[in-house]
Amino acid sequence: MTLKLGVPSKGRLMEKTFGWFDRHGITLTRSGSDREYAGSVSGIDGVDLVLLSAGEVPRELASGRIHLGVTGTDLVHEKLPLWEQQVEEIAPLGFGHADLILAVPRFWVDVDTLDDLDAAAAAFRARHGHRMRIATKYHRLVHGFLREAGVADYQLVDSQGATEGTVANETAEMIADITSTGETLRANHLKILSDGLVLRSQATLWRSRTAVVSDQEKAALKALTDRLQ
Numbered sequence: 001m002t003l004k005l006g007v008p009s010k011g012r013l014m015e016k017t018f019g020w021f022d023r024h025g026i027t028l029t030r031s032g033s034d035r036e037y038a039g040s041v042s043g044i045d046g047v048d049l050v051l052l053s054a055g056e057v058p059r060e061l062a063s064g065r066i067h068l069g070v071t072g073t074d075l076v077h078e079k080l081p082l083w084e085q086q087v088e089e090i091a092p093l094g095f096g097h098a099d100l101i102l103a104v105p106r107f108w109v110d111v112d113t114l115d116d117l118d119a120a121a122a123a124f125r126a127r128h129g130h131r132m133r134i135a136t137k138y139h140r141l142v143h144g145f146l147r148e149a150g151v152a153d154y155q156l157v158d159s160q161g162a163t164e165g166t167v168a169n170e171t172a173e174m175i176a177d178i179t180s181t182g183e184t185l186r187a188n189h190l191k192i193l194s195d196g197l198v199l200r201s202q203a204t205l206w207r208s209r210t211a212v213v214s215d216q217e218k219a220a221l222k223a224l225t226d227r228l229q
């Protein structure tokens, strides 16, 4: 049996992951056309490449279908409530840096902090008869963060992409999303709450704590982790 290494199947995250392994003497290759999700590993024995969506890596690690996987801290913490029991962080990879933040329209001049938001959310509910909507795909993390902050008068609306556009589109009053350069927030006239940082994320190599590992796979895992030291 071989060790299964799950890696994002496209985009910047895939290219940078390939580059990172390359620098450790392990070559990941995508075979066939751009659309064929198959690949191989050379430079080390007994490891198979599994190409999949970054968003699916946490679930695959938790179910034990892959032994190792690369994805962002944000996706692991969001999708695996018991992540500390299900996965072990092997190495932060030094790219894919992004902050999960809360942002409101720039013209909300009286709202700069979570306390301001709490007051604005109560006023919003009194005026409109429904709770302020926060668009996000990070339901668990945002809910936990706002509970800790004592903010309760809100509802989450699901947004799986182009989240910053939901305010202009009037499907939400504010958003919680990841930002890296801040350009998307600026372009959509949004500002980050000064104490609205939910999580700092970066691409990370994880090991599944639940995957069953044969002796042969154990040897491959040791060879791989030794190489990554």
Ligand SMILES: Nc1ncnc2c1ncn2[C@@H]1O[C@H](COP(=O)(O)OP(=O)(O)OP(=O)(O)O)[C@@H](O)[C@H]1O
Binding pocket: 013, 052, 053, 054, 055, 056, 071, 072, 073, 074, 075, 096, 097, 098, 178, 179, 180, 181, 201, 202, 203
């Ligand atoms: N602009 C960015 N800068 C840095 N990192 C980012 C940026 N956008 C996303 N990421 C990170 O990349 C990872 C993948 O994010 P994304 O949400 O695109 O995954 P996904 O939805 O699974 O992708 P897919 O389109 O393959 O389904 C996340 O960990 C995220 O934090």
Ligand SMILES: O=P(O)(O)OC[C@H]1O[C@H](OP(=O)(O)OP(=O)(O)O)[C@H](O)[C@@H]1O
Binding pocket: 160, 161, 162, 163, 164, 177, 178, 179, 180, 181, 182, 183, 184, 185
């Ligand atoms: O701070 P910035 O550098 O502008 O980056 C932030 C943007 O990057 C991500 O979107 P992505 O491009 O992955 O598309 P998505 O909206 O479909 O998730 C994220 O959701 C933000 O929209």
